[in-house]
C-alpha cells in the first residue's frame with residue numbers, strides 16, 4: 341500500500357525550500373515563516389490538475405500523489421511558488437484518472453500559486469487585532485495563512501461551492517483552525533461578521549461588490565483582482581472612504597484568477613442580432629482606431645474595460661475567408677451598443693453606434709488618453725469606485741478619465757437594453 345502523502349519524507353524539505361524562495365522575494369520574509377507553519381500539502385487534494393500544461397487550449401495534466409510514479413511531481417508542484425493547481429473543472433468535475441492524463445475544461449476551483457498568495461498578503465498587510473473577510477476561500481490555504489496570522493476568530497471566509505468549502509473546512513480543522521466559513525455567493529459578503537478591516541478577494545470581477553465596501557470600516561482595505569471583458573487582469577488595493585466609495589492603486593503584480601461565478605457579463609452572437617437595427621437610429625462614422633486589442637495596446641483596453649465595467653464584447657468573423665470581422669460592444673447598464681467593421685489592410689473602419697452612450701466614442705477617448713500619457717503600464721494607474729460609477733486615474737499626473745456623462749457632457753437614459761446576460 342502507498343504510504344500517505346502526509347508521511348512522505350519529501351514534504352518537509354519541499355516546504356522549507358518554498359519558504360526559502362519566498363524569504364528571498366520582495367516583502368516575502370514575514371510570509372516565509374507562515375509558509376513554514378502552515379503545511380500547504382494538507383490543503384491540496386491528492387489528485388489535482390496542473391495548470392502548466394497547454395492551458396491556452398484548456399488542457400490540464402493530472403498529478404496523482406496516490407500513484408508512486410506521480411508522488412514526487414505532486415509534492416514539487418504543491419511547493420512550487422508559481423504553479424497554480426486546478427481542483428475542479430466545469431463547476432463539478434473533480435480530478436480523476438491516472439497520473440499524467442490530460443483533461444479539458446474550464447477551471448472553477450483552484451489553488452492559487454503560493455508566491456502570488458504571499459505577495460498579495462504582503463500588500464494587504466494584516467496586523468494583530470484586524471478582522472478579515474476572504475471571498476473565494478477555495479482549498480483554504482490562504483484562509484489558513486490568515487488564521488495563523490490573525491487567529492481564526494478574526495477570519496471570515498466565503499466559498500460559493502459546497503463541495504470545495506467542505507474539503508477546505510476539513511483541511512483547516514485538521515490544522516486546528518476554525519474560522520467562520522460560509523457557503524454562499526461572496527458577492528454579498530457576510531455582514532454578520534463585519535465590519536472588516538480587510539477584504540481579500542481571490543476570484544476576479546469587473547467591479548468590487550457594494551457589499552464589500554459597505555462591510556469594510558472607513559480606512560479599511562480591499563485587495564481584489566479586476567478583469568476586463570477581453571483579456572486583462574490586474575490586482576487593485578483599495579482604501580474604503582466612507583462606506584460607499586473606495587479608491588486605490590493597482591499593484592505591480594499580475595495574477596490570473598477565475599471569475600466570480602454568475603457575475604460575468606456576456607454578449608453572444610445571438611444578442612448581436614437584437615442590436616444593430618435602426619431603432620434608435622445609429623450614428624455612423626469612420627475610425628482609424630482598430631477594434632482589435634494588440635499585445636502592445638492591452639493596458640489601454642484594460643482601462644477601457646474598467647471604466648466601461650458593464651460593457652461586454654463579442655467578435656463575429658466573416659465566413660468568406662477574408663479575415664474581416666465585426667467587433668460588437670454593448671453596455672448592459674444603458675443598453676447602448678457599437679459595432680466596428682474591421683477589414684484586413686484597411687486604414688479606416690466603419691463605426692455604427694446607438695443608445696444613450698456613444699460607446700465607440702468613449703472607448704476611443706480612453707485609448708487616446710492612454711496614448712497621450714505615453715502608454716504607461718497598468719500599475720501606474722489607480723481606480724475609484726463610487727455607488728454610480730468607477731473610473732481610472734493616472735497616479736503620476738493625477739489625471740482621471742470618466743465616462744462623458746459622468747463628466748457632465750451627456751445624459752444617459754432611454755430604454756433599449758439588449759438584455760445581456762449578467
Ligand SMILES: C[S@@+](CC[C@H](N)C(=O)[O-])C[C@H]1O[C@@H](n2cnc3c(N)ncnc32)[C@H](O)[C@@H]1O
Nearest residue numbers: 451452476478481482500525526542543600601
Ligand atoms: C482561485 S480560487 C481561490 C484559491 C484560494 N485563495 C487558495 O488559497 O488557493 C477561487 C475560488 O473562488 C470561488 N468562487 C467563485 N465564485 C465565487 C462567489 N461568487 N462567491 C464565493 N466564492 C466564489 C471558487 O469556487 C474558487 O474556489
